[in-house]
Amino acid sequence: MSELSDRSFSPRFGMSSRVAESIASDLRKRILRGEADGAPLPRQDDLTRQYGVSGPSLREALRILEAEGLITVRRGKFGGAYVHKPSWSSAAYALALSLQGQGVTLADLAESLLVLEPMCAAGCAVRADRAGTIVPALRASVADTEAHIGDDVQFSVSARAFHDLLVGGLPQESMRLIVRSMVAIWSIQERIWAETVNAASQYPSEDSQREAYRTHAALLRLIEEGDVDGARRLSAAHLEASQAIVLERFGSEVVDASSLAAVQAFKSL
Structure with missing residues (x-):
């Protein structure tokens, strides 16, 4: 099973002004730990349940990772977030x-x-x-x-x-x-x-x-x-x-x- 799909891996985060940074930090560690390049992240609905946060908080976390070049977020029917391992x-x-x-x-x-x-x-x-x-x-x-x-x-x-x-x-x-x-x-x-x-x-x-x-x-x-x-x-x-x-x-x-x-x-x- 993909580490990013392992719901037991990460703790649930309470709402705070730093929640997006906390989620981004956790996902960053998991990506760098061994997730395959090009692998999809779990669906956003699954991630919001996993972390116990709202959609806007998760999307902000994904924007942080996208700005760092660690993921690409695709829109549309076959959209989603995909991993970019640093090289x-x-x-x-x-x-x-x-x-x-x-x-x-x-x-x-x-x-x-x-x-x-x-x-x-x-x-x-x-x-x-x-x-x-x-x-x-x-x-x-x-x-x-x-x-x-x-x-x-x-x-x-x-x-x-x-x-x-x-x-x-x-x-x-x-x-x-x-x-x-x-x-x-x-x-x-x-x-x-x-x-x-x-x-x-x-x-x-x-x-x-x-x-x-x-x-x-x-x-x-x-x-x-x-x-x-x-x-x-x-x-x-x-x-x-x-x-x-x-x-x-x-x-x-x-x-x-x-x-x-x-x-x-x-x-x-």
């Missing part, structure tokens, strides 16, 4: 909004990644199971990057995918979430940049793309060989070089999480 992509979007709100620049974001991403490359190289896990994925990514040399924006997307995979080298789930979010934010800024300069025929040349591909291939070899220090150093040097292309023109710009292009990119994660 790493929602964390990335929330972090990007915070960065933009604090006026964090791309240069600042780039400096943080210069610390975090080489750590991930080293983590890939040190993994005892790398030959059967991360290496095949990186090898496929390198091949895909080579196939898109000269394909402008698609090359940028493919090259970024390689960097995204490096995050998998970290053993801590919490650190993977943080770094993956940061990498995704940078990747989206880079994608917006690529689309901008491509329109002006200023995208990096095929020679630059081939150099990036060769570096990815070399980094793959270091990881395969278990060269932790070599993987860390090459990752840092490569990342700094690739960042320079963006930072030269956009380094002083604030992180973009609110434009139509950015929002659509975050939704596609």
Whole structure:
């Protein structure tokens, strides 16, 4: 039985000025505890009986959860409230909004990644199971990057995918979430940049793309060989070089999480 359908799970709430917040808090815990993404909440009539409250109090609680992105309320014949479990992509979007709100620049974001991403490359190289896990994925990514040399924006997307995979080298789930979010934010800024300069025929040349591909291939070899220090150093040097292309023109710009292009990119994660 769904935890949200278990009427014995939650206490009944008395009427008070905080009743909606109390109901939202209880439902929030139950959603985060393990309810499946996309699962429907019990019908509103059932929830009002379960909590012993009025319809307006329950609807206010649902509006709180909807504003937090934890549920979607659909109207109509097949309506109801449906669960949205938080994911790493929602964390990335929330972090990007915070960065933009604090006026964090791309240069600042780039400096943080210069610390975090080489750590991930080293983590890939040190993994005892790398030959059967991360290496095949990186090898496929390198091949895909080579196939898109000269394909402008698609090359940028493919090259970024390689960097995204490096995050998998970290053993801590919490650190993977943080770094993956940061990498995704940078990747989206880079994608917006690529689309901008491509329109002006200023995208990096095929020679630059081939150099990036060769570096990815070399980094793959270091990881395969278990060269932790070599993987860390090459990752840092490569990342700094690739960042320079963006930072030269956009380094002083604030992180973009609110434009139509950015929002659509975050939704596609």
